[in-house]
Amino acid sequence: MPVSKDIKQIVRTYNKANLINILNRIQDKEGFLSRENIKYISGKIDMPAAKIYEMASFYSFFAFEKKGKHAIYVCNSPSCFMNDSVNIMEEIKKITGLSPGEFNKDFSFQITQCIGCCSEAPAMLIDNVAYTKLTKKKIREILAEIKKKSSEVKWQESSLEVEDKSKMKILKETKFISLEKAKSMSPKEVIAKVKEAGLKGRGGAGFPTDIKWDFVTKAGDEGILICNFDEGEPGTFKDKFILINNAKTLIEGIAIASYAINCRHAYIYLRKEYDYLKGRLLKAIYSSKKHLDGLEIEIIEGAGAYICGDETSIMNSIEGLSGRPRKKPPYPAQYGLWQKPTAINNVETLINAALLFEDNKWSNDLRLFCVSGDVKKGGVFEEKTGILFEELIQKAVAKEKPKAIFFGAAGGCIPYESKTRFDYESIKEKEAGLGSCTIIVVGESRSIVEVCRNITAFFVHESCGKCTPCRDGNHRILQLLDKIIGREGTKKDLLLLEELAEFVELTSFCPLGQSSCNHIKGALKYFRSEFEELCK
Ligand code: SF4
Ligand code: FES
Structure with a gap:
């Protein structure tokens, strides 16, 4: 298959530093990455084709053969699993004749991990668009419409309206007054203000934001900011909520952080599962341009890898590598993206960096x-x-x-x-x-063991494979859980499960592996009888 004009244009538009964006655009265009296209990119960006293939095969959304006209991804992470995703998959199988992993001329059908629609479960993506609150009837209608190419059954943002939005402080549009206030101060004073407010990272680790920014300013004259929009933790969809409802204030927060660390080119790493929201982000960046004083904000799209929420993996991914974590130290603040001092902040942290400048009663709580x-x-x-x-x-x-x-x-x-x-x-x-x-x-009627199995399957899928404890340990834990659920397990297996969970936590290379057994440990501590009842 010859390389098309469109593909040549895509490769011309981006550069080597944007390999993941190049691959995403080609995949969007042709539905897969052909050998010819990979060879063509290899010649143009001077990177061995094998390296490009190695990188692309790391991400779950890249395909290497044409798999039907429409790609169906059904979420089977905990909240969807608890809301009958299994029945949804069975219905898809009934309609298309496909089991997960199979494809025909019309559809490919895959199981995927959390797509950030957990409160509207069960949910799925078809051709990068989210469909939520699925029922068997709805599935039949959606697939029939899509096959007729006249789909109007789109994702509905109104379904995220769970309370009176007008009362939500996170949704206050500050209209760039905060940025003006920040710019009337020196970068040092901005960092001091963030410290005084007590803003801590909202991505989970809770690291003080001022310290992160301060490290970057001390490590070099020019810093890089990455807004981590790789919201992949199952059950989490707040960053998406912010994007839908207050994207401009997020951009303002990015501008304030960039000012504080002297960053002229910031990145937003957006998970591929939110591809259908990218237009909103672009619109927010574009309409904020006049306030940004030349600050470039570039969107890099992920391609389906939970590990890219890790701060060193995200840098590898942006640099066009597979998203495996790096060894620390050196820390990103010293030696980060493109070897420059880098601050990586998540979406909720950055929007709060804007809000705290305007609201005297702003609270980290x-x-x-x-x-x-x-x-x-x-x-x-x-x-x-x-x-x-x-x-x-x-x-x-x-x-x-x-x-x-x-x-x-x-x-x-x-x-x-x-x-x-x-x-x-x-x-x-x-x-x-x-x-x-x-x-x-x-x-109360749900089996804790089954929920644990679902979560372990998530970690087996998302382990990057770099270290043995996480890669093989989680796989072994999944086997043990299957044995227990199949009523073949013994009390000895429970002890082994406990030991393995401890071992994986203590010996894994990065936070993904180190936290991958917390659910097992908690479940064995508090709900052990449920495991024991299933054992021989
Ligand atoms: S713990 Fe090891 S295998 Fe698991 S994600 Fe981290 S580096 Fe990869
Ligand atoms: S969308 Fe399915 S668990 Fe989050």
Whole structure:
């Protein structure tokens, strides 16, 4: 197959530094990456074709053969799994005749991990557009429409409206007054203001934002800012909520951070699962241009890899490599993207960097909680940390008496206790982590072992394979869980499960592996009897 004019144009438009964007555009255009196209890119950007193939094969959204006209990806991460994604997959199989992993001339059908529509589960992507609150009837209608090429059944943003948006502080558009205020100060004063406000990273680690920025300014004259929009933690969709509702203030936050670290070219690393929202982001950047004083903001799209939420993986991905994590030190603030001092902040952190300049009562305790799972009215709730379990879950309306709370996939799990508070200390005391305030509610009739299996399958899929404990340990844990669920397990297997979980946590190379067994540890601590009941 000859290389088309369009493909040549795509390669001309981007450069070597943009390999992942080149591959994304070609995949969008042709549905896959052909050998001819890879060879062509290789010649143009002076990179061996084998290296390009190695990089592309790391990401789950790149394909190397034409697989039907329309690509269906059904989410099977916890919140969708708990809302009957299995039935949705069966219906797709019935209609298309395809099992996951198969394709015909019309469709390819894949299972994917969380696509950030957890409160509207079950959900799927078709040709990069999200379809939510799926039912068997809806699936039949969507597929029939798509086949007729007249699909009007699109993702509906209104379904994310879970409370009165006018009261939400995160949605206040500051209209670049904050940026003006910041620019009336020196970069040092901006960092001091962020320190005084107490802004901490909202991506889960909670690292003080001022310290991160300060390190960058001390490491060199010019810094780089990366806005981490790779919101891949199952059960998390707050960054998407911000993009839909207040993208301009996010851009303002990016401009303030860039000013503080003397960055002239900032990056937004947007997960491919949010491709259908990229237009909004571009519009927000474009319409903010006159306030940006020449600051370039470039969007780099991911291609389906949870590990790229890690700060060193994201840099590798932007540099056109597979998104495997780097060894630390050196830390990104010293030696980051393109070897320059780099600050990597997540979306919620950056929008708050703008909000705190305008609101004297701004509080680091006000957070966005994403609630999903066994609830009727999940969504994004803006609440202070410290809210009681019963208060928050009441807003999301539990489908049945809650039994457990899982803090995404990586934060572990604890029993539901109405008077426990969602604050960092209380959750830590119970050996779990509030992280980015992702709350997956599990009802009393649901099997904790099955939820654990689903989460372990997620980590098996998302392990980058670089280190043995995470790659093989999680695989072995999945085998053990299958054995237990199949009622073939013994009490000895439970001990092995416990030992393996400990081992994977202690010996894995990066935070993904180190946190990949928190759910197993929590479940064995609090819900051991459910495992024991299944054992011989
Ligand atoms: S722990 Fe190891 S295998 Fe797992 S994601 Fe990190 S580097 Fe990759
Ligand atoms: S969209 Fe399915 S779990 Fe998040």
